[in-house]
Amino acid sequence: MPRFSANLGFLFTERPETDRITAAAAAGFRAVEMHWPYQVPASDMRDALTKAQVTMLGLNTAVGNAAAGDFGLGALPGRESEFEQTVDQALSYGAAIGATAVHCMAGVVSAEDFAAAERTFVSNLKEAADKAAQASIMVLLEPINHRDKPNYFLSRIEQAASIIDQVGRTNVKIMFDCYHTQITQGDLTTRLKTYLDIIGHVQIAAVPSRAEPDEGEVNYRDICSVLDRLGYQGWIGAEYKPRGRTEDGLGWLRALSGNTTPSSSREITA
């Protein structure tokens, strides 16, 4: 049975951050995730989570200098100490609110800097993962599509798997965002099956619209049943841009929380 979390960077955004938690709980979500909550004092966030009896699954490391085009610093040679500060911030905030994961953002690099970026990312992640392990926090790596974020260093699932292999820490996993991976690579079922052991979180949205996961080219009823059949134990994050009020578009949640019997007769063997 799939368990869905609400991504509060995209859902319920007509409210202040802590009120989004209350709204998500009222809509039936028992877990949430947020990209960059750092402007809200961690104690306020923790109180809102406790009151709503909701778990915060994950946060992102800060992007760096957004005005200058930064979208994460993890794979940027020469920015190691800044990246370390973003990791420390995320881990300390995350620990204060009981978060279970931190998404370490890689950043934007030009093609000619790719080899150096990979070395930097691997080395930075070893340190980040060791610090995260002390707080029992998982490190997530998310491949992001180049149509939305040109030149983002991490764009393919196989690339993430190779980096995880090089980092060699068991608390580093893939954030498998079906929206990004469908755009970049497709073949979602096979990739979910192949990389199941190193998938720490899954996210969903319609493709190509990035609206509610009830339209477009990906059949999420089928994806959820595949995850069930594979024995996926994690959460599925609803990270989409609502077509209107978030509450008015939650029909998918009722549909996918119920029967996820595969729409095809194909067997999925783990």
Ligand SMILES: O=C(O)[C@@H](O)C(=O)CO
């Ligand atoms: O898919 C996304 O955009 C997010 O999961 C993220 O963390 C970067 O914005």
Ligand SMILES: [Mg+2]
């Ligand atoms: Mg995502």
